[in-house]
Amino acid sequence: MIVGKKIFTQIVTVPMNPQAQELNEVIISKNPVVFDLLSQKGKNIFFPKKGILGQTAEAKGTRINATIGAAIEDDGSPMRLESIASKIDLDPSLSFPYAPSFGRPDLRSRWKKMIYEKNNSLKDKAISLPVVTCALTHGISMTGYLFIDEGQEVIVPDLFWGNYNLALTNAYGAKLKKFNLFKDEHFDVDALKNSLMSEGEKKVLVLNFPNNPTGYTPTFKEMDAITSTIKDAAEAGKKIVVITDDAYFGLVFEEEVAKESIFAYLADLHENVLAVKVDGATKEDYAWGFRVASSPTPSKVLIWICSTHLK
Template identity: 75%
Template sequence: MNPQAVELNSIIEEKSQVVFELLSERGKKIFFPKKGILGQTAEAKGTKINATIGAAVEDDGTPMRLETIASKIALDPSLVFPYAPSFGRPDIRAKWKNMIYDKNPSLKDVVLSLPVVTNALTHGISMAGYMFLNPEDEVIVPDLFWGNYNLTLTNAYGAAITKFNLFKNGGFDLEAFEAKLNDGGIGKKVVILNFPNNPSGYTPTEAEQNSIVEIIKAAAEKGNKIVTIIDDAYFGLVYEAGIAKESIFASLCQLHENVLAVKVDGATKEDYVWGFRVGFVTYGIKNGDAELYSALESKTAGAIRGNISNAANISQSLLLAAFESQEYAEQKVTKYNIMQRRYDAVKETLQDEKYKEYFEALPYNSGYFMCVKLAEGLNGDEVRQVLIDKYSIGLISLGNVLRIAFSAVAAADVKEMFEGIYNACKECKK
């Protein structure tokens, strides 16, 4: 094992034996190389003639660039063309951390890591897998989950997805979650909590979220060591009163010494920049301190460097400029209101009892999506094909469940969409 990895492991083990034990074998071996080429490059920073980094510069010392590209970007070239650090730009990392505190007031005075920048959330989930999953480790998810977990965690790291029933009596199935978390005896547990949930568009009520936290705490008190990966891709898009507004990370990161909370979030959905590919990984554990978090950040940055090198500089610069703009908050409200109207249109349309002949909505209250469960005898893919061929409507089939991205449907088109689903189901039922 590289001595730099050993050094980081020693820090982590001294600060939290639990976190050290939760690391995968890959996570224990990874490190951010502060010596070698990167170390020599850092030492040469500020020299008159710097021939260390694998990038080209103009004769005036500015980044070399093509005007056909530079002329289309209203940013200083130094914020666009050079590599960003593998940790991410320091300024956007600090800004995002402040934004986490602003969005989750109960985190006041809680010590967290500095977020590490990833190539958006898929990459963030993958890096969490790199850090904490060994082959055949089980990852607990609800039976409605984002299918990309299969590629990022099962195919890439050999982990096994194990599911619990998500809904019971119109809400979160707390009993099923508790049973799955405590299945298999005391030991290492890995859980992914994704609220608002993809595909269902469900966020627990405040009471349900408190119960989820208590279930995890009880499991930790029994001696389980738990990694909770919080997939906050759709954070903030909650459309009903009484639904949890803060991320469950806020509770889990200060819950128990046996619970490591890993927040994976980003601008992709929150700020409507799907192609920018900027996400963040943030760590929190009860009694965690700066030294522990710095070691975890270094390991995460090492995994990123060995995977994609770094996230795009231009995307980070554009986002930081937006975050610091006076118009940012107002524009966020404007877009949120559009999403709220689309959600309201779905809710109003589904009040028509006739639809229940062929499908019923699964619980939904947030995010980009909602799902309808088809009546017995209907085949989801058959209905989907009829919708495309005859009604020019595109949906996703998940067995006998159809996922509807109302985020992409104008409020004025929602009624037509559900009428199309109704008629397609009627045809397929014959």
């Protein structure tokens, strides 16, 4: 089939689904800033409670469940190939049935608990239940889906992981706006401040510590300075979503360098700041082949919980 170029550039406007509308009303009532930070796609997305996935969840554990395309043995266990099952040292009921699209609830709760254990400053701060993604790359892509409209500036240090070009610019039309990362061998706080205070109310900032490619992680003092800079911008009326790419979390070996994720400092910083943590086992747990990570979810029910300044 030959299609005209126009077809590819045409924007198809689909009316907002009432389920998305319902969620947006919840978000607006809890914190309207979070709603303002969402992209058009983010505003339109919803988890179809009333559709196939919702029915599947409802049918779980019932005597007759005819909703899902998975075969079971007469004893109720999942039908499986011995050649695969014999290589997995887990109860088949844990490894073979369909996992929920946003991840197994027990895994998500455990990861959340671990985030608190590894970040003392998060104590008494509310965060959402993480959503499972196919490693951090997919988590970063989901932040693009949720927060970036075509042409949106995304503030990144001038030394950054090159795949943001693909995941954010190519995929969602972001314009990466670089700030100078180092000045006199320290984090260039003024450069960050200038980027945050530039024209426009909505700001999307990506922070990645330890940083790829430099390996840099802020000292405690620098962490405070970065946090204060973001807070000052929020107080000046900027609405900021900060995506913390924690791919190398934990790989910190010097005394005066902060061990916790900057997410822990940002989580309840200001009602104009929405902190989104993207992390995962890939490097944190030396599990490169798992392709599992955690991030916010396209289901807005969970996203608004990320914002700790709820009315």
